[in-house]
Amino acid sequence: MCIFAVRVFLGILLLCAWCQCLECPFGCECFAITRTVKCVSKDLYTVPQSIPGYARTVIITGNNIQRIGPESFTELENVTNIILSNNRISEMASHSFSALINLRFLDLSGNHLALIHPEALSIPGSPLQELNLSCALFNFTALTDLTTALRWGGLGGLLRLDLSGNNLALLPPGMFSHLPNLQQLFLTNNSLVAVYSGTFSGMNQLEVLDLTHNAFRTFRADALQELGRLGNIRILLGYNPYTCSCEIRNFVSWLNESRAEVDVDSVRCASPKTLTDTRLRGLGVQAIGCVIPVQGDVTDLTLQTSYVFLGLVLGFVGMVFLFVVYLNRKGMKKWIIEMRDACRDVLEGYHYRYEIDSDPRRTSGRMSTDSGSNRNQIVSYLD
Ligand SMILES: *[C@@H]1O[C@H](CO)[C@@H](O)[C@H](O)[C@H]1NC(C)=O
Ligand SMILES: *[C@@H]1O[C@H](CO)[C@@H](O)[C@H](O)[C@H]1NC(C)=O
Ligand SMILES: *[C@@H]1O[C@H](CO)[C@@H](O)[C@H](O)[C@H]1NC(C)=O
Ligand SMILES: *[C@@H]1O[C@H](CO)[C@@H](O)[C@H](O)[C@H]1NC(C)=O
Ligand SMILES: *[C@@H]1O[C@H](CO)[C@@H](O)[C@H](O)[C@H]1NC(C)=O
Secondary structure: OHHHHHHHHHHHHHHHHHHHHHHOOOOOEEEOOOOEEEEEOOOOOOOOOOOOOOOOEEEEEOOOOOEEOOOOOOOOOOOOEEEOOOOOOOEEOOOOOOOOOOOOEEEOOOOOEOEEOOOOOOOOOOOOOEEEOOOOEOOHHHHHHHHHHHHHOOOOOOOEEEOOOOOOOOOOOOOOOOOOOOOEEEOOOOOOOOOOOOOOOOOOOOOEEEOOOOOOOOOOHHHHHHHHHOOOOEEEOOOOOEEOOHHHHHHHHHHHHOOOEEOHHHOEEEEOHHHOOOEOOOOOOOOOOOEEEEOOEEEEHHHHHHHHHHHHHHHHHHHHHHHHHHHOHHHHHHHHHHHHHHHHHHHHHHHHHHHHHHOHHHHHHHHHHHOOOOHHHHHHHHO
């Protein structure tokens, strides 16, 4: 009797364990009602298999997963959100998420991606809307890999992309040109120093561009043109180490007049000391050292400089001309004498002709000499 009870008890226990196994992978918690599977900080080395088919949200964070491939997620047609943050993912193979045909949200933040296959992000039907790659790229090679993956991934449906905290120093030209529907681009907390024409090409639906906490000292004319091209959007430019010298003048004018919605209150000078923490918008040209006062009047220093430069150039050209003339003085003298003789010859020719014309007896012969003003001809005619 007792043995039978123990057997039944053990049987039930085993059955329960088996059910548990079937329903939820080892190291994970499954919530059927919210359709969520959580595998948090369980030292997992691979993505657990047999995630229940009802799952919509899969959270696998704080583990030791190093590679994601097409075998990682299979037959999970109901999954819309995958959070893989803070693992140690360094490699993303081709078609890693291809089976997730309803995947809208993918968070890969806090990883060490060094190898991203060009088709790593390809999913049939382009369902992906949000991609978080904050603090996820290991080095510059990963950035170029990602650029290719964004190009080849068919990410036409992507609306939001977070690339913050990746130590990015430059963005490959046209990096986002295959994301035509992107609305929000986060590039905060990188090391960007410049925007070039073409950096944001192809994005016509952009609404928010976050460039805060980078290394911009100024924006040059081509950068301002590129930002201006984005139109009437929200552009965040605060918390950059702006250098408020005369070179920043175009940027100040742009801030003064821009149609975009800029976080002007956070756009402040980092140097020089006299202007530290001063808002850039509204700064006068004099304050940033572009002008100097002259006779109570304010004259543009750069204009003055250009006049001085023009004067110097003209003076130099004149001196070169005089020098050349001086070197050729003998030849010039000879040439002048020849010219003088030639002129005299011609003038004498006219002189003879005048005499002929004024001779009434010779009027009939005038026609024959009219075509030639050559002195010799006239002389022979006279003879
Ligand atoms: C996805 O969800 C639907 C409806 O809840 C269900 O019928 C289907 O079996 C699920 N898919 C998988 C692979 O379990
Ligand atoms: C991306 O992930 C980081 C870290 O998990 C988070 O702070 C950030 O808000 C996320 N980005 C977006 C756009 O939600
Ligand atoms: C980036 O890291 C990968 C893997 O460690 C390495 O092969 C590659 O050479 C690195 N690239 C750069 C530019 O350092
Ligand atoms: C900025 O990025 C670095 C990694 O590049 C990260 O360690 C740091 O927490 C980030 N800072 C903020 C404020 O997000
Ligand atoms: C910006 O606007 C202020 C007035 O709002 C003006 O005094 C200043 O000269 C302008 N700066 C530039 C560089 O256009």
